[in-house]
Amino acid sequence: MVQTTDHSQNSAENLIYYTIIATWLLWLIGGLYIAGPVLGCILSLQALYFYYIAPSLPKAKRLTTPHWSVSIWLVSMIMMLVILVAGHLNFSLGTGVIIKSTIGWAKGWLLIALFIFAGAVLPIRAEIVYRAICRTGKYTIFLLPLFLAAPLVGLPPSLWVSPLKIIGGSGPEYFATILYTLEPGSGVPRWQFFAPWSPAAGMIGLVYLVCAIQEKDRGWRSWGIAAALAMIILSQSRLALVGLVIVAPISFFFSQVTRPWMWFVILPFVLLAGWFAIDILEALNLAKSEFSGARADSTRVRETLGRIAVERWQAEAFWFGHGIVERGPHLVEYMPIGSHHSWYGLLFVKGLLGLFALAIPMMVTLALLLRSALTSALGRMGLSLALLLLMYSFGENLESLAYLYWPALLLIGMALQNCQQVEPS
Numbered sequence: 001m002v003q004t005t006d007h008s009q010n011s012a013e014n015l016i017y018y019t020i021i022a023t024w025l026l027w028l029i030g031g032l033y034i035a036g037p038v039l040g041c042i043l044s045l046q047a048l049y050f051y052y053i054a055p056s057l058p059k060a061k062r063l064t065t066p067h068w069s070v071s072i073w074l075v076s077m078i079m080m081l082v083i084l085v086a087g088h089l090n091f092s093l094g095t096g097v098i099i100k101s102t103i104g105w106a107k108g109w110l111l112i113a114l115f116i117f118a119g120a121v122l123p124i125r126a127e128i129v130y131r132a133i134c135r136t137g138k139y140t141i142f143l144l145p146l147f148l149a150a151p152l153v154g155l156p157p158s159l160w161v162s163p164l165k166i167i168g169g170s171g172p173e174y175f176a177t178i179l180y181t182l183e184p185g186s187g188v189p190r191w192q193f194f195a196p197w198s199p200a201a202g203m204i205g206l207v208y209l210v211c212a213i214q215e216k217d218r219g220w221r222s223w224g225i226a227a228a229l230a231m232i233i234l235s236q237s238r239l240a241l242v243g244l245v246i247v248a249p250i251s252f253f254f255s256q257v258t259r260p261w262m263w264f265v266i267l268p269f270v271l272l273a274g275w276f277a278i279d280i281l282e283a284l285n286l287a288k289s290e291f292s293g294a295r296a297d298s299t300r301v302r303e304t305l306g307r308i309a310v311e312r313w314q315a316e317a318f319w320f321g322h323g324i325v326e327r328g329p330h331l332v333e334y335m336p337i338g339s340h341h342s343w344y345g346l347l348f349v350k351g352l353l354g355l356f357a358l359a360i361p362m363m364v365t366l367a368l369l370l371r372s373a374l375t376s377a378l379g380r381m382g383l384s385l386a387l388l389l390l391m392y393s394f395g396e397n398l399e400s401l402a403y404l405y406w407p408a409l410l411l412i413g414m415a416l417q418n419c420q421q422v423e424p425s
Contacts, residue, residue, distance in 0.1 A: 012043060012122045020132035020407060024139050027194035030162020030175035036403025040111045043118035063121045069368055069416045070120045073361045077113035080357050081105050083350045087323030101324060108399030109358075115406045119413025126214070126378060126414055129407050133211045134220035137227030140193065144230060150179040151189040157181055170400060173197065183236075191234040200401055202240025203392050205231030207408045209248060210384045214377070239395045243388060250373075250384045302340045304328075309338040309348040321351035342393035358398075362390060365412065368419045382415020 019026075019039050026032045047063060054062045084105055088098045118124075149155075158178045165175040173196040180189045181198065195201035205228045212224025232240045305328055313321065325336045325345075338345035346354040365386050372379025385408040389398060402409070 009125070010123055012046060012118070012124050013128045015039060015042060016124060016407075016410065017128050017132045020129070021135050021139075023136050023194055024143065028177055030164045030177065032194060033174040033403055034164060034167060036406050037107045037111055040114040040118070040406060043122060044114040047118055047121050063123075064417065066117060066120050067417050067419055069361070069364050069419070070117055070413060072364055073113040073116050076357045076361045077109045080109045080350065080354060083320055083354050083357065084323060087317065087320040087350060090317065090320055091323055093323055097324065105399075108402055111402045111406070112399065112409055115402070115409035116413035116416070119410035120417035121413075124410065124414065126381070126411055127216070129411060130211050130215040130224075131217075131220060133208050133407065134215050134217075134224030137208060137212060137224040138220075140227035140230065141223060147179055147191050147193070147234075151182070155179060171196075188236075190236045191231075193231055193235075195235075195401075195404060198235040199237040199239060200396065200404065201231050202235035202237030202243075203388070203396065203401065204404055205229070205235065206240055206243045206247060206388055207385065207405050209244070210381060210388065211407065211411070213248075214381055239392065243391055247384055247388045247391065250380070250387060301335060305335055305337060305339060306341055306344045309341075309344040312337065313347040313351065317348075317351055319351045319353055321347065321349045321354055323349065325349060339397060340395060342396065342398045345397050358393075362386070362393075365416060366390065369412075369415055372415065372419050376415075376418055378411075378415050378418045382412050382418075385412055385415075 016039070019035055022035075023032070026035050050057070050063050081102065084101055085098060088094075088101065150157075157180055158176055160177055161172045162175040162177070165172055176196075178192060180191050182189055190198045192198045192201040193204075195204055208224060208231065209228035212221055212228055215221040215224055232244055308328060316322065325338070325348075328335050328337045338348035342358065343355060346358060350357070366383070369379055369383040369386055373383040389405075389408065389412075392398065
């Protein structure tokens with residue numbers, strides 16, 4: 001019920017709720033990169049503990065068996081580690097590098113599976129996540145004038161880098177308190193809020209939008225939607241704007257798809273699309289060209305990084321990859337090879353087997369949630385978030401941002417577990 005949403009009913013809900021609403025405080029001290037993995041481990045250990053003591057608990061208080069699709073995520077992410085070690089051994093990278101890469105795997109790929117597992121089996125209400133995100137949205141709106149005024153009054157883009165960076169990470173941006181950045185060449189400010197870079201802020205804005213729409217209280221829903229739209233628009237991320245048009249309406253479409261009137265509405269558009277197919281394709285090609293040309297340098301770097309990753313994967317490390325990330329040449333501004341793209345990154349670092357280790361659970365998840373979305377609000381929400389992750393897998397490295405979008409992983413786990421209730425016995 002709406003009036004009880006603010007009251008957590010167990011320790012897992014407490015941890016999730018207060019971690020989300022502490023987002024801005026954690027950003028200020030550089031603790032977001034640490035909080036996500038720590039929370040994922042605590043929730044998973046809590047689940048394992050309750051499974052261990054299950055024989056001593058009343059039947060009503062025992063955790064349910066995870067849906068088989070959740071097990072696929074766990075097995076696939078563990079296979080990522082096996083593949084990673086094989087890649088290191090193939091290139092004789094040494095024990096120290098293997099240990100370092102294993103820690104990176106635990107903070108990324110394993111974290112994805114842990115949150116999906118925790119969301120599936122722990123007694124967590126989706127409403128708790130929605131309300132916490134909307135409350136964080138309220139704080140975001142309060143802070144928005146500071147972010148907007150910062151470049152106008154001459155405040156420094158970066159306030160400080162937290163000493164917590166000593167713990168390790170891909171770069172100081174994960175621990176930095178950044179108010180804004182300036183677009184190279186044009187000098188136009190962009191905002192990344194509590195994300196490490198602007199496109200990531202757009203991604204989190206989309207996650208928050210999907211969740212805020214589900215909030216039942218009109219006031220909190222308004223705060224959440226307003227903050228999410230601000231993050232999407234001010235990040236100036238092209239992919240976020242595409243997601244706003246594609247991902248956001250999915251929940252409404254699937255909620256109405258079984259109703260006859262929806263097909264009467266769709267039919268004329270299908271007929272018109274057939275008659276004007278050539279014109280539509282030309283318009284799409286023009287839109288694609290303008291999309292790529294909006295930031296031509298960025299598009300060039302991304303395409304070149306992908307091409308280098310594929311060429312070196314095919315020539316040097318087909319099955320298990322290179323094991324580690326490598327910096328690219330000056331041509332790509334020394335960006336890591338395979339960055340800005342999960343699939344290219346997987347091919348380069350973990351080879352074809354690594355790519356399958358992500359593709360299989362992701363496709364299984366989408367297939368199950370497509371079916372569930374027809375009859376379940378939780379299924380529609382899970383499908384929207386799963387499609388969002390699929391879309392961003394072509395523009396970001398999913399494992400590097402799992403510490404931020406973990407609420408989406410929890411909700412996907414809940415949606416997958418909900419499939420168990422609607423499957424025929």
